[in-house]
Amino acid sequence: MPADKPILVIGYGNDLRQDDAVGPRLAQTVAQWHLPGVLARAVQQLTPDLAADLAHAQAAVFVDAAASPELDAVEVSPLQPTRAIRGLAHTSDPAALLAFTRLSFGACPPAWWVKIPAVQLGYGEDLSAESQTHLDDALGQVYRLIGRLQSARAEPPSAAALPAQPQSNLDRPSTQDPHSPHSPPPTPAHTAQTALELDFTDDAKPKTDGLERWRQDRDRALAATAEKLGLPLGRNVEVWLHDGVRLRGKLELCDLELFTDTLPRSRIGLLIDNVPFTLGDLESCVRLD
Amino acid sequence: MNTPRSSPAPIRVLIDPVTRIEGHAKISIFLDDAGNVADAKFHVVEFRGFEKFCEGRPMWEMPSLTPRVCGICPVSHLLASAKACDAILAVRIPAAAEKLRRLMNLAQIVQSHALSFFHLSAPDFLLGWDRPAAERNLFGLAHADPELARGGIRLRQFGQEIIAALGGRKIHPAWAVPGGVREPLTPAARQPLEAKLPEALAIAQAALQRFREVLTQHRREIQVFGNFPSLFLGLSRPDGLWEHYDGTLRFVDAGGNVLADDLDPARYQDVIAEAVEPGSYLKSPYYKPLGYPDGLYRVGPLARLNVCRRMGSPLADAELDRFRRFGHGAVTSSFLYHYARLIEILASLERIRELLGDPELTSPRLRADAGINKLEGVGASEAPRGTLFHHYHVDEQGLLQRVNLIIATGQNNLAMNRTVAQIARHYIQGASQRIPEPLLNRVEAGIRAYDPCLSCSTHAAGQMPLQLTLFAPSGAVLDQVASS
Numbered sequence: 001m002p003a004d005k006p007i008l009v010i011g012y013g014n015d016l017r018q019d020d021a022v023g024p025r026l027a028q029t030v031a032q033w034h035l036p037g038v039l040a041r042a043v044q045q046l047t048p049d050l051a052a053d054l055a056h057a058q059a060a061v062f063v064d065a066a067a068s069p070e071l072d073a074v075e076v077s078p079l080q081p082t083r084a085i086r087g088l089a090h091t092s093d094p095a096a097l098l099a100f101t102r103l104s105f106g107a108c109p110p111a112w113w114v115k116i117p118a119v120q121l122g123y124g125e126d127l128s129a130e131s132q133t134h135l136d137d138a139l140g141q142v143y144r145l146i147g148r149l150q151s152a153r154a155e156p157p158s159a160a161a162l163p164a165q166p167q168s169n170l171d172r173p174s175t176q177d178p179h180s181p182h183s184p185p186p187t188p189a190h191t192a193q194t195a196l197e198l199d200f201t202d203d204a205k206p207k208t209d210g211l212e213r214w215r216q217d218r219d220r221a222l223a224a225t226a227e228k229l230g231l232p233l234g235r236n237v238e239v240w241l242h243d244g245v246r247l248r249g250k251l252e253l254c255d256l257e258l259f260t261d262t263l264p265r266s267r268i269g270l271l272i273d274n275v276p277f278t279l280g281d282l283e284s285c286v287r288l289d
Numbered sequence: 290m291n292t293p294r295s296s297p298a299p300i301r302v303l304i305d306p307v308t309r310i311e312g313h314a315k316i317s318i319f320l321d322d323a324g325n326v327a328d329a330k331f332h333v334v335e336f337r338g339f340e341k342f343c344e345g346r347p348m349w350e351m352p353s354l355t356p357r358v359c360g361i362c363p364v365s366h367l368l369a370s371a372k373a374c375d376a377i378l379a380v381r382i383p384a385a386a387e388k389l390r391r392l393m394n395l396a397q398i399v400q401s402h403a404l405s406f407f408h409l410s411a412p413d414f415l416l417g418w419d420r421p422a423a424e425r426n427l428f429g430l431a432h433a434d435p436e437l438a439r440g441g442i443r444l445r446q447f448g449q450e451i452i453a454a455l456g457g458r459k460i461h462p463a464w465a466v467p468g469g470v471r472e473p474l475t476p477a478a479r480q481p482l483e484a485k486l487p488e489a490l491a492i493a494q495a496a497l498q499r500f501r502e503v504l505t506q507h508r509r510e511i512q513v514f515g516n517f518p519s520l521f522l523g524l525s526r527p528d529g530l531w532e533h534y535d536g537t538l539r540f541v542d543a544g545g546n547v548l549a550d551d552l553d554p555a556r557y558q559d560v561i562a563e564a565v566e567p568g569s570y571l572k573s574p575y576y577k578p579l580g581y582p583d584g585l586y587r588v589g590p591l592a593r594l595n596v597c598r599r600m601g602s603p604l605a606d607a608e609l610d611r612f613r614r615f616g617h618g619a620v621t622s623s624f625l626y627h628y629a630r631l632i633e634i635l636a637s638l639e640r641i642r643e644l645l646g647d648p649e650l651t652s653p654r655l656r657a658d659a660g661i662n663k664l665e666g667v668g669a670s671e672a673p674r675g676t677l678f679h680h681y682h683v684d685e686q687g688l689l690q691r692v693n694l695i696i697a698t699g700q701n702n703l704a705m706n707r708t709v710a711q712i713a714r715h716y717i718q719g720a721s722q723r724i725p726e727p728l729l730n731r732v733e734a735g736i737r738a739y740d741p742c743l744s745c746s747t748h749a750a751g752q753m754p755l756q757l758t759l760f761a762p763s764g765a766v767l768d769q770v771a772s773s
Contacts, residue, residue: 048408048427049449052442096428103431104438 005058006039007149008109009142010094012046013065019118019131023063026116026138030146038146046097054098055105059149061142062094062111065118065131072117074138076145078269078276079113110274112145114138225253229268229279232287239272240283247272251285316732316757318713326717329710331702331736333571340692348374348661348687353463355679355694359742361404364397364452365672367465368534369679372668374467376555377683379662385652386469391534392644393455393464394670395637398533399489400448401673402590402630402637405740406496407441410627413734414503414510419727437499440492444634447482447489451641454478469656476651483645486638490604493635497608500631507624511615513715514735515623515708518543520576520586521595522700524671525550529598531605531636533671539596540576540586545618549578554669557678561695573702574695585703588675589739590629595619600632602639608632623708626738633673661687672697674740698741708735724768729757 011027013020024042031040041053046062054060062079081099094113101108116138120128127135226233237251249272268279321327339358346354355370356363368390375382382390412425416433431438455474456462464471504511524532525539538552538560552560564573564581575584586592595616600606612620612628620629644650661683668679675697682691712735716728759768 049442049445052439052446100428100431103428104435104442106435 005056005109006037007059007061007146008053008057009038009040009061009063009146010043010046010050011040011063012043014044015042016123016125018120018122018124018126019067019116019128020065020121021125022065022116022118022127022131022135022138025127026063026114026135026142029139030142033143035146035150037150046094048097048100050097051101051104054101054108057109060094060098060109060111061114061145063114063116063138063142064094065121066115067118067121071115074117074134074141075115076141077113077115078278079111080276081108110271110276114142229253231270231285236288237272237285238288239270239277239285241277241281242283243281245277247275247277248288249273316709316736317760318709318717318732318757319760319762320717322762324717326710326714329706329713330566330569331571331705331709332569340694343692344689346689348377348681348683348689349467351679351681351689352465352467356462358694361742362397362401362672362674363462364393364456365670365677366679367456367462368394368670369668369672369677371465371467372535372670373666373679373681374668375657376666376668377661377663377681377687378467378657378659380468380657380659382469382657383652383654385473385649386655386657387535388644388647388649389455389470389474389655390465392474392641392650393452393462394534395641395644396448396451396455398448398637398671398673399634399641400445400452401740402634403441403445403448405673405737406627406630406634407437407444409740410734410737411437411441413730413737414507414627415499418510418730418734422730425730437496440496444489444492444496447485450485451482454482466656468658471655473652473655474650479645479650482641486642486645490635490638490642493631493638494604497631497635500628501611504628510624510731510734511622513624513712514731514738515704515711516621517707517711518621519704519707520548520579520584521592521619522576522586522588522676523593523596524554524669524676525596528601530601531593531597531599531633533593533637535670538669538676541596541619543619543621545595545616554678555667557667557669557680557695563695563699569702571702572695572699574700575703582703585707586700587623587704588697588700589626589673590633591620591623591626592675593671594629594632600636602636602643604639605632605636608635623704623735623738626740630740661685674698674742675700696742698739701739701741705736705739705741708738711735724757724759724770729770732757 009027009030011023011025011030013023015021015024024044027040027042030038031042037058039053039057041050043050066075079095079098081102082093082095094111098108098111116131116134118128119130231251233251233253235251236249238246238248239251240246252271253269270277270279270282315332317330317332318326319328319330339355343351343354351374352367352370355366358366371390407430408427412427412430415437416425416429418425420429427438452458452462455470455472455478456464457472520540520542522538522540524534524536526532526536537550538554538557539550540548540560542548549560560577561574562577562581562584564575566573573582574586575581576586577584594600594609594612600609609632612625612632615622615625615628664684665682666680670677676695677697678693678695680693680695681689683689709732712731713728716725716731757770758766761767
């Protein structure tokens with residue numbers, strides 16, 4: 001991925017409607033991290049102007065509050081441009097904005113959609129206790145996602161570069177955690193790897209050991225996931241999607257799925273040359289090497 | 290819905306909701322016994338009540354509170370509010386502060402007009418009035434003419450970047466204050482704006498050329514979309530050049546004759562009264578000497594171009610000459626609001642270029658300090674949609690006793706009603722019980738020419754969908770269509 005293109009985090013929602021503000025709040029916190037190569041935008045709604053920023057982004061992360069009774073935890077899923085084009089009105093639809101970006105600028109970045117459960121949407125500037133907890137969780141997930149995207153930028157994307165599944169609480173920044181994204185932000189001189197190393201708490205060992213151990217964990221997790229899915233991850237393949245699209249290239253897993261064991265199989269995200277699709281879109285997959 | 294009737298009777302057509310405008314609205318069209326259009330009403334069905342809930346607040350808060358009226362033109366409310374507070378302080382703000390306020394207002398005009406022209410209205414006249422709504426939108430425009438769509442985005446961004454450079458944020462900046470402004474434009478912020486100006490100018494010129502080309506395909510719309518004689522109101526300055534921030538009030542008629550001039554905005558109530566109509570929260574201001582509803586007048590880009598003598602910058606003046614060929618004295622077709630909007634973008638960019646070169650913009654002398662010296666103040670400035678008045682009464686402590694806001698969309702209310710009636714008369718001719726197919730799109734577009742902002746004018750949140758209903762004189766609904 002080009003090093004000069006930023007990762008764009010867009011948190012959207014109404015900051016006067018309690019939990020609806022959780023998206024902008026997350027974006028504001030990400031902005032305070034001052035991570036190199038990361039731009040965060042806190043906006044009230046998704047407007048067409050954002051297309052110009054999206055067109056020049058390496059990747060986009062949309063963060064929104066979701067008031068759905070079926071959603072009781074933070075959900076992160078790959079997002080594709082919508083196919084049914086109905087216009088951009090006052091409703092905020094990131095898939096439509098991606099489609100508009102692709103139409104206007106010829107391309108749109110790979111994108112993810114972070115949905116944070118919202119329970120109170122009345123007038124007010126305070127988040128509910130539940131939403132605050134979900135915000136902490138979402139910050140951790142976005143933090144790790146940025147780290148992985150930056151790793152992918154530093155190194156050519158490959159199956160070996162996909163992340164492991166660190167599910168322990170130590171890996172989740174929270175407001176109580178002194179190493180959390182809420183704590184004083186790293187200086188701009190900090191690199192992506194430095195940011196990733198903040199996930200490690202074993203201070204007795206040199207940091208390089210931790211990084212190496214993390215890479216090994218990551219490789220093991222990838223191998224386990226590949227076996228579970230029965231897909232030739234990391235190999236050159238030709239896939240046919242149900243809508244007739246054919247893709248050739250190295251098959252990779254959208255790393256987020258490594259964190260969500262409960263995700264339905266059809267929604268597991270895959271990538272070929274940064275073109276995202278889901279396992280549900282897959283009609284056939286033939287290994288070429 | 291179609292309710293049959295036994296004998297010819299007046300009918301009311303209701304368009305609800307109106308789309309691609311800012312806020313909620315519906316339109317009723319009333320037919321007479323012969324089935325011809327008798328009248329039309331544009332209803333605004335949401336109420337926000339800013340004027341009321343500001344009462345009791347300290348005057349000093351108003352430049353922070355009132356931009357919350359609208360997410361599209363917060364700068365307009367910010368500036369009109371700050372000017373009303375200046376009047377209560379009885380101060381003349383420092384020259385640098387006025388230049389900075391002017392710069393922000395120009396940026397506001399650029400970004401708001403770009404939204405209206407490129408995002409909301411261009412799909413109609415570039416893609417065709419009768420294309421399905423699912424295609425006649427910003428996506429359709431991006432598909433048909435991606436360069437134009439990109440241009441609109443970049444132009445709007447440019448305006449917003451100036452606002453952000455001055456006020457610290459693109460929306461709801463609390464930067465202008467009673468007596469001046471908080472911050473200057475830093476040299477570091479000015480440089481990237483100067484660098485982007487040539488591209489913005491090129492986009493505006495290309496859009497004007499494109500619009501002139503398509504105008505030949507829309508002769509009927511020029512004739513039918515609100516083409517009637519009326520008065521026009523705008524701010525003017527002694528040299529007759531296009532004005533957007535200060536000056537005095539000027540009314541001109543359809544012949545371009547000056548009807549009233551050099552009126553102090555603080556005395557707007559001498560010439561403007563506000564009527565309230567049942568069925569709408571939108572007030573209907575009118576020109577007092579002609580009474581209601583004969584005192585119908587229009588504000589906004591079309592009015593400002595009719596009120597001024599010249600634009601005062603070379604590119605915009607050359608375009609004004611072409612624009613004026615569409616009128617005899619004044620240009621009277623509301624369809625040409627779009628043309629006027631583009632010319633104002635060009636003029637704003639030329640003035641921004643001039644202002645960015647002014648060393649005074651970085652001056653630290655930005656605010657006049659004073660206490661409450663008058664118990665009443667009026668602030669008037671040109672918002673993108675037209676002349677905006679903020680009128681405050683305060684007590685000795687500066688607490689607001691009474692607030693009156695006269696918004697551009699309200700001032701265009703009577704003209705919008707007349708525009709809808711004119712379009713409906715063209716498409717409903719005799720004994721129709723149904724809404725003809727082309728009517729909905731064109732009535733919507735006729736309203737959209739004014740770029741109404743209902744958030745501002747009713748002081749509305751959420752979706753902005755249009756419902757059109759056809760009513761019999763008995764009040765029975767004969768037909769109803771809605772856009773999604």
